Amino acid sequence: MEKMWHYFWFKPVDVRQFAILRISFGYLCAVYLVQLLPLVDAHFSGNSWLANVQLPKLLNWGTWSLFNLPLGSYSALYSYAVLILGIGSAIAMMAGWKTRWSTFITWLVLASLWNRNPLLLDGDDVVLKVMAFYLLLSPCGWAWSIDAQHNKLPTEAPVWPLRLIQFQIALIYFVSGWVKFHSAEWLDGSVLQYVLSHPHYSRFDWSGYFKSAWFVGMLSVLAGIIRWWELLFPFLLLNSYLRRLSLVLGVMFHIGLLVTMNLRWFPIIMLALYPALLSSHDFRRFLQIRTFNKNAKSCSN
Amino acid sequence: MTQRLIPLLCLFHMLAILWWALPRNFETLEYENDYQHTPIFAWEEPLLNAGKFSPNNPIRLLLNHYINLTGSQQYWDFFAPATPKFHQYLSICYDIVNNPRQGNISCTSSPLFTNLNLEFKSVSLFNVTDSRLYRLTENLVTLNDPQLFQAFTRYYQHQNVTHQGLSPVLILHLFELAPELKGLPSYGYQMDKLLFSGAE
Numbered sequence: 216m217e218k219m220w221h222y223f224w225f226k227p228v229d230v231r232q233f234a235i236l237r238i239s240f241g242y243l244c245a246v247y248l249v250q251l252l253p254l255v256d257a258h259f260s261g262n263s264w265l266a267n268v269q270l271p272k273l274l275n276w277g278t279w280s281l282f283n284l285p286l287g288s289y290s291a292l293y294s295y296a297v298l299i300l301g302i303g304s305a306i307a308m309m310a311g312w313k314t315r316w317s318t319f320i321t322w323l324v325l326a327s328l329w330n331r332n333p334l335l336l337d338g339d340d341v342v343l344k345v346m347a348f349y350l351l352l353s354p355c356g357w358a359w360s361i362d363a364q365h366n367k368l369p370t371e372a373p374v375w376p377l378r379l380i381q382f383q384i385a386l387i388y389f390v391s392g393w394v395k396f397h398s399a400e401w402l403d404g405s406v407l408q409y410v411l412s413h414p415h416y417s418r419f420d421w422s423g424y425f426k427s428a429w430f431v432g433m434l435s436v437l438a439g440i441i442r443w444w445e446l447l448f449p450f451l452l453l454n455s456y457l458r459r460l461s462l463v464l465g466v467m468f469h470i471g472l473l474v475t476m477n478l479r480w481f482p483i484i485m486l487a488l489y490p491a492l493l494s495s496h497d498f499r500r501f502l503q504i505r506t507f508n509k510n511a512k513s514c515s516n
Numbered sequence: 517m518t519q520r521l522i523p524l525l526c527l528f529h530m531l532a533i534l535w536w537a538l539p540r541n542f543e544t545l546e547y548e549n550d551y552q553h554t555p556i557f558a559w560e561e562p563l564l565n566a567g568k569f570s571p572n573n574p575i576r577l578l579l580n581h582y583i584n585l586t587g588s589q590q591y592w593d594f595f596a597p598a599t600p601k602f603h604q605y606l607s608i609c610y611d612i613v614n615n616p617r618q619g620n621i622s623c624t625s626s627p628l629f630t631n632l633n634l635e636f637k638s639v640s641l642f643n644v645t646d647s648r649l650y651r652l653t654e655n656l657v658t659l660n661d662p663q664l665f666q667a668f669t670r671y672y673q674h675q676n677v678t679h680q681g682l683s684p685v686l687i688l689h690l691f692e693l694a695p696e697l698k699g700l701p702s703y704g705y706q707m708d709k710l711l712f713s714g715a716e
Binding site for chain 1: 534588592600603634635637642648649650651655659667695702704
């Protein structure tokens with residue numbers, strides 16, 4: 216029992232599994248922070264519309280933020296500086312330069328944004344924020360990084376930071392699935408008709424297709440599959456075959472979201488989490504296939 | 517020592533995010549009658565209530581401080597909004613026309629702020645400001661806090677100093693979708709309302 220417990224938390228894993236998460240999330244954090252630049256003054260700085268508001272307790276948001284410093288007329292300039300610092304650190308994190316510090320600063324800026332004004336933010340921002348925290352705890356700079364180029368670092372590390380990430384992903388899907396069981400539209404299967412009719416969230420006007428009973432029926436079945444798949448996600452991860460099936464479903468689901476809906480980078484962010492769900496064996500096999508394809512290509516050339 | 521401590525800290529973190537995330541994602545949901553017949557309902561209430569401690573309970577305080585310190589607050593219910601039937605937008609302006617029969621309130625002068633847009637469009641992944649403002653609208657409407665409405669209106673009033681002395685109003689453009697009904701505009705029924713007037 217003790218051996219199993221130890222194995223569960225300290226099993227050695229390839230550090231490239233952390234590195235791939237660092238690179239993709241460093242890139243995504245940098246893009247997200249750049250995209251918030253036009254909104255800093257009005258929504259996050261000391262001059263923002265929320266500056267003198269006693270924040271409602273309902274949201275339970277955090278009490279600290281780099282954006283809370285009272286700097287008077289310099290507050291806009293300071294807020295831009297903080298965001299630019301965040302962009303720089305996210306790029307450094309992606310490159311693996313001073314990885315621990317760059318990840319820490321990225322997390323600090325993302326959490327500060329959330330604590331300052333979560334009204335503008337969404338699930339995709341939360342995933343970036345919590346992932347920066349988990350990557351901060353992990354040896355994500357030990358491979359494919361500038362740090363690894365200059366230092367001799369181990370190629371394997373204990374699995375426990377990956378366990379935290381896996382738990383977090385399972386929680387996201389589980390709660391999302393569970394909440395769907397509260398909605399009459401999810402239960403009767405009509406929800407996707409509403410979602411595809413939504414001028415903001417849908418990329419295209421699908422209203423012409425709703426005359427087809429076959430199409431409406433298919434949307435209803437799809438809604439049922441989605442809510443059950445999300446609810447059962449943590450349990451599907453426990454078996455290696457069901458885990459693979461679940462990941463394939465997840466990839467199809469998120470690609471579907473990307474094609475049909477306006478959810479910013481959310482589907483890409485969720486797909487970027489998936490390397491954390493691969494077993495060490497599957498991850499190594501994935502890398503071997505990539506290396507094999509690369510070698511085969513160079514040989515044929 | 518480390519090998520004993522790390523699993524314990526990991527378990528503590530997992531417990532903290534689970535404790536924080538579960539009840540808070542269900543606070544604002546309204547229970548549908550059909551829901552009480554689902555198998556999940558039977559074990560949901562006890563599970564959600566299990567983590568409810570009194571406000572000064574030391575465990576609650578510890579978990580709250582931990583979540584706050586690590587920035588681990590998280591809401592996942594927005595992946596399944598309780599009311600996918602509605603979509604909404606905000607406008608701030610000085611002069612309005614109210615058409616109760618059509619359900620719309622429109623600005624007669626140039627608005628100080630508006631994100632009203634009923635066109636289906638393929639939003640670029642690199643220009644997401646509209647999407648952010650839509651999210652803000654959703655949250656403001658859900659919170660329904662007059663203090664927030666006032667602060668938001670006042671901010672845009674101060675950005676535009678040409679109408680000093682006048683009082684702007686904050687309009688909610690609310691639409692209910694009904695894809696099953698023929699002859700209705702694809703954006704649905706319009707039911708605009710004033711959220712705030714007389715900022716100063």
